[in-house]
Amino acid sequence: QVQLVESGGGVVQPGRSLRLSCVASGFTFPSYGMHWVRQAPGKGLEWVGVISDDGKNKYYADSVKGRFTISRDNSKHTLSLQMNSLRADDTAVYYCARDLLGFSGGWYVPTDYWGQGILVTVSS
Protein backbone atom coordinates (compact mmCIF):
# COMPACT_ATOMS: atom_id res chain seq x y z
CA GLN A 1 0.00 0.00 0.00
CA VAL A 2 1.10 3.57 -0.61
CA GLN A 3 2.83 5.15 2.37
CA LEU A 4 4.37 8.57 2.83
CA VAL A 5 6.21 9.25 6.07
CA GLU A 6 7.48 12.72 6.93
CA SER A 7 10.25 13.48 9.39
CA GLY A 8 12.50 16.33 10.46
CA GLY A 9 10.01 18.65 12.09
CA GLY A 10 10.43 20.42 15.39
CA VAL A 11 10.95 23.82 16.98
CA VAL A 12 13.28 26.26 15.26
CA GLN A 13 14.11 29.91 15.85
CA PRO A 14 13.10 32.60 13.38
CA GLY A 15 15.70 33.08 10.66
CA ARG A 16 17.09 29.56 11.02
CA SER A 17 16.78 26.58 8.67
CA LEU A 18 15.13 23.18 8.80
CA ARG A 19 14.98 20.26 6.38
CA LEU A 20 11.99 17.97 6.11
CA SER A 21 12.08 14.53 4.53
CA CYS A 22 9.36 12.28 3.19
CA VAL A 23 10.04 8.62 2.51
CA ALA A 24 7.73 6.97 0.01
CA SER A 25 6.84 3.31 -0.39
CA GLY A 26 4.25 1.14 -2.09
CA PHE A 27 4.40 2.82 -5.48
CA THR A 28 6.85 3.70 -8.23
CA PHE A 29 8.16 6.92 -6.68
CA PRO A 30 10.26 8.01 -9.71
CA SER A 31 7.08 8.12 -11.83
CA TYR A 32 5.17 10.74 -9.86
CA GLY A 33 5.37 14.42 -9.17
CA MET A 34 5.33 15.20 -5.46
CA HIS A 35 3.90 18.12 -3.50
CA TRP A 36 4.27 19.80 -0.14
CA VAL A 37 1.16 21.29 1.47
CA ARG A 38 1.01 22.95 4.88
CA GLN A 39 -1.63 23.82 7.42
CA ALA A 40 -1.15 26.39 10.16
CA PRO A 41 -2.71 25.43 13.50
CA GLY A 42 -6.48 25.73 13.28
CA LYS A 43 -6.30 27.12 9.75
CA GLY A 44 -6.91 25.94 6.19
CA LEU A 45 -4.66 24.26 3.67
CA GLU A 46 -1.90 26.09 1.83
CA TRP A 47 -0.11 24.56 -1.14
CA VAL A 48 3.67 25.04 -0.83
CA GLY A 49 5.30 23.60 -3.91
CA VAL A 50 5.74 20.73 -6.35
CA ILE A 51 8.57 18.85 -8.02
CA SER A 52 8.28 16.81 -11.20
CA ASP A 53 8.98 13.10 -11.35
CA ASP A 54 12.50 13.61 -12.67
CA GLY A 55 13.29 16.52 -10.34
CA LYS A 56 13.96 18.92 -13.20
CA ASN A 57 10.90 21.12 -12.79
CA LYS A 58 9.69 22.83 -9.65
CA TYR A 59 7.03 25.37 -8.82
CA TYR A 60 6.50 27.22 -5.55
CA ALA A 61 3.92 29.33 -3.82
CA ASP A 62 4.86 33.00 -3.73
CA SER A 63 4.91 32.87 0.08
CA VAL A 64 7.92 30.52 0.11
CA LYS A 65 9.65 31.28 -3.20
CA GLY A 66 13.33 32.01 -2.69
CA ARG A 67 13.31 30.57 0.85
CA PHE A 68 12.16 26.97 0.37
CA THR A 69 13.65 24.38 -1.98
CA ILE A 70 12.12 21.05 -2.92
CA SER A 71 14.35 18.20 -4.04
CA ARG A 72 14.11 14.47 -4.46
CA ASP A 73 16.33 11.40 -4.54
CA ASN A 74 14.58 8.82 -6.67
CA SER A 75 17.12 6.14 -5.77
CA LYS A 76 16.14 6.49 -2.11
CA HIS A 77 12.43 7.19 -2.71
CA THR A 78 12.84 10.36 -0.70
CA LEU A 79 11.37 13.84 -1.08
CA SER A 80 12.88 16.79 0.78
CA LEU A 81 11.90 20.33 1.71
CA GLN A 82 14.73 22.67 2.65
CA MET A 83 13.33 25.63 4.55
CA ASN A 84 15.55 28.66 5.06
CA SER A 85 14.95 32.05 6.66
CA LEU A 86 12.03 30.65 8.60
CA ARG A 87 9.39 33.01 9.95
CA ALA A 88 6.71 32.64 12.59
CA ASP A 89 4.05 32.38 9.89
CA ASP A 90 5.76 29.25 8.54
CA THR A 91 4.55 27.44 11.65
CA ALA A 92 2.36 24.62 10.38
CA VAL A 93 1.86 20.94 9.86
CA TYR A 94 3.65 20.05 6.65
CA TYR A 95 2.33 17.26 4.46
CA CYS A 96 4.00 15.55 1.54
CA ALA A 97 1.55 14.30 -1.05
CA ARG A 98 1.62 12.35 -4.30
CA ASP A 99 0.37 13.80 -7.54
CA LEU A 100 -2.70 11.98 -8.81
CA LEU A 101 -1.19 11.23 -12.22
CA GLY A 102 2.20 9.95 -13.26
CA PHE A 103 2.92 12.96 -15.48
CA SER A 104 6.35 12.83 -17.09
CA GLY A 105 8.27 16.03 -16.47
CA GLY A 106 5.38 17.83 -14.87
CA TRP A 107 2.38 17.47 -12.62
CA TYR A 108 -1.40 17.43 -12.62
CA VAL A 109 -1.79 18.78 -9.05
CA PRO A 110 -4.65 16.96 -7.31
CA THR A 111 -3.00 14.75 -4.71
CA ASP A 112 -4.36 11.33 -3.89
CA TYR A 113 -2.01 10.10 -1.14
CA TRP A 114 -0.81 12.15 1.79
CA GLY A 115 1.57 11.60 4.65
CA GLN A 116 0.47 11.98 8.25
CA GLY A 117 2.04 15.41 8.47
CA ILE A 118 4.88 16.81 10.56
CA LEU A 119 4.73 19.87 12.78
CA VAL A 120 7.17 22.74 12.30
CA THR A 121 7.10 25.45 14.94
CA VAL A 122 9.04 28.66 14.36
CA SER A 123 9.47 30.45 17.65
CA SER A 124 12.13 32.14 19.72
Added chain:
Amino acid sequence: EIVLTQSPGTLSLSPGERATLSCRASQSVSSNYLAWYQQKPGQAPRLLIYGASSRATAIPDRFSGSGSGTDFTFTISRLEPEDCAVYYCQQYGYPLKGITFGGGTRVEIK
Protein backbone atom coordinates in the same frame (compact mmCIF):
# COMPACT_ATOMS: atom_id res chain seq x y z
CA GLU B 1 -3.29 34.40 -8.10
CA ILE B 2 -6.80 33.00 -8.19
CA VAL B 3 -8.67 33.41 -4.91
CA LEU B 4 -11.27 30.77 -4.02
CA THR B 5 -14.15 31.72 -1.75
CA GLN B 6 -16.11 28.88 -0.17
CA SER B 7 -19.59 29.18 1.26
CA PRO B 8 -21.18 28.69 3.61
CA GLY B 9 -18.56 28.66 6.31
CA THR B 10 -20.47 26.02 8.25
CA LEU B 11 -23.32 23.77 7.20
CA SER B 12 -25.36 21.93 9.82
CA LEU B 13 -27.69 19.22 8.49
CA SER B 14 -29.31 15.96 9.53
CA PRO B 15 -28.37 12.50 8.28
CA GLY B 16 -30.00 11.74 4.94
CA GLU B 17 -30.20 15.41 3.94
CA ARG B 18 -28.49 16.90 0.90
CA ALA B 19 -25.45 19.14 1.40
CA THR B 20 -24.55 21.73 -1.23
CA LEU B 21 -21.21 23.52 -0.95
CA SER B 22 -20.07 26.42 -3.13
CA CYS B 23 -16.63 27.43 -4.35
CA ARG B 24 -16.34 30.70 -6.26
CA ALA B 25 -13.14 31.74 -8.06
CA SER B 26 -11.91 35.30 -8.54
CA GLN B 27 -11.01 34.43 -12.16
CA SER B 28 -12.10 31.70 -14.52
CA VAL B 29 -10.50 28.35 -13.73
CA SER B 30 -9.18 27.00 -17.00
CA SER B 31 -10.18 23.51 -18.12
CA ASN B 32 -12.27 23.18 -14.97
CA TYR B 33 -9.14 22.28 -13.07
CA LEU B 34 -10.82 22.21 -9.69
CA ALA B 35 -10.59 19.57 -6.96
CA TRP B 36 -12.40 18.89 -3.69
CA TYR B 37 -10.92 17.40 -0.54
CA GLN B 38 -12.34 16.17 2.74
CA GLN B 39 -10.43 16.60 5.99
CA LYS B 40 -11.50 15.05 9.27
CA PRO B 41 -10.01 16.21 12.58
CA GLY B 42 -6.47 14.99 13.11
CA GLN B 43 -6.27 13.47 9.66
CA ALA B 44 -4.66 14.36 6.35
CA PRO B 45 -6.93 15.55 3.57
CA ARG B 46 -8.55 13.04 1.23
CA LEU B 47 -9.08 13.69 -2.45
CA LEU B 48 -12.75 13.35 -3.44
CA ILE B 49 -13.19 15.11 -6.79
CA TYR B 50 -10.83 16.35 -9.52
CA GLY B 51 -11.44 18.00 -12.86
CA ALA B 52 -14.53 19.57 -11.27
CA SER B 53 -16.64 16.42 -11.57
CA SER B 54 -14.50 13.25 -11.67
CA ARG B 55 -14.61 11.11 -8.55
CA ALA B 56 -11.32 9.86 -7.20
CA THR B 57 -10.76 6.15 -6.68
CA ALA B 58 -13.11 4.48 -4.17
CA ILE B 59 -15.13 7.63 -3.52
CA PRO B 60 -18.85 6.84 -3.06
CA ASP B 61 -21.22 8.16 -5.72
CA ARG B 62 -23.15 10.19 -3.18
CA PHE B 63 -20.28 12.68 -3.51
CA SER B 64 -20.38 14.73 -6.70
CA GLY B 65 -18.96 17.91 -8.18
CA SER B 66 -20.12 20.25 -10.90
CA GLY B 67 -19.57 23.71 -12.30
CA SER B 68 -17.31 25.61 -14.64
CA GLY B 69 -15.61 28.96 -15.09
CA THR B 70 -15.82 30.70 -11.73
CA ASP B 71 -18.65 28.81 -10.00
CA PHE B 72 -18.31 25.28 -8.69
CA THR B 73 -20.53 23.13 -6.50
CA PHE B 74 -19.85 20.07 -4.37
CA THR B 75 -22.82 17.95 -3.32
CA ILE B 76 -23.31 15.15 -0.83
CA SER B 77 -26.60 13.65 -1.90
CA ARG B 78 -27.44 11.86 1.37
CA LEU B 79 -25.45 12.84 4.42
CA GLU B 80 -24.03 10.13 6.63
CA PRO B 81 -22.58 10.68 10.12
CA GLU B 82 -19.04 9.98 8.87
CA ASP B 83 -19.30 12.93 6.45
CA CYS B 84 -18.68 15.32 9.33
CA ALA B 85 -15.54 17.13 8.15
CA VAL B 86 -14.11 20.26 6.56
CA TYR B 87 -14.28 20.35 2.76
CA TYR B 88 -11.80 22.32 0.68
CA CYS B 89 -11.77 23.23 -2.98
CA GLN B 90 -8.47 23.65 -4.84
CA GLN B 91 -7.79 25.20 -8.25
CA TYR B 92 -4.86 24.26 -10.48
CA GLY B 93 -5.68 25.95 -13.74
CA TYR B 94 -3.16 26.12 -16.56
CA PRO B 95 -1.21 28.23 -17.36
CA LEU B 96 -0.45 28.31 -13.69
CA LYS B 97 -1.73 31.30 -11.81
CA GLY B 98 -0.79 29.84 -8.49
CA ILE B 99 -2.28 26.71 -6.95
CA THR B 100 -4.72 27.70 -4.27
CA PHE B 101 -7.19 26.26 -1.78
CA GLY B 102 -10.41 27.78 -0.62
CA GLY B 103 -10.92 28.56 3.04
CA GLY B 104 -13.05 25.47 3.64
CA THR B 105 -16.63 24.64 4.58
CA ARG B 106 -17.31 22.76 7.79
CA VAL B 107 -20.10 20.21 7.55
CA GLU B 108 -21.72 19.30 10.84
CA ILE B 109 -24.21 16.49 11.34
CA LYS B 110 -27.08 17.26 13.69
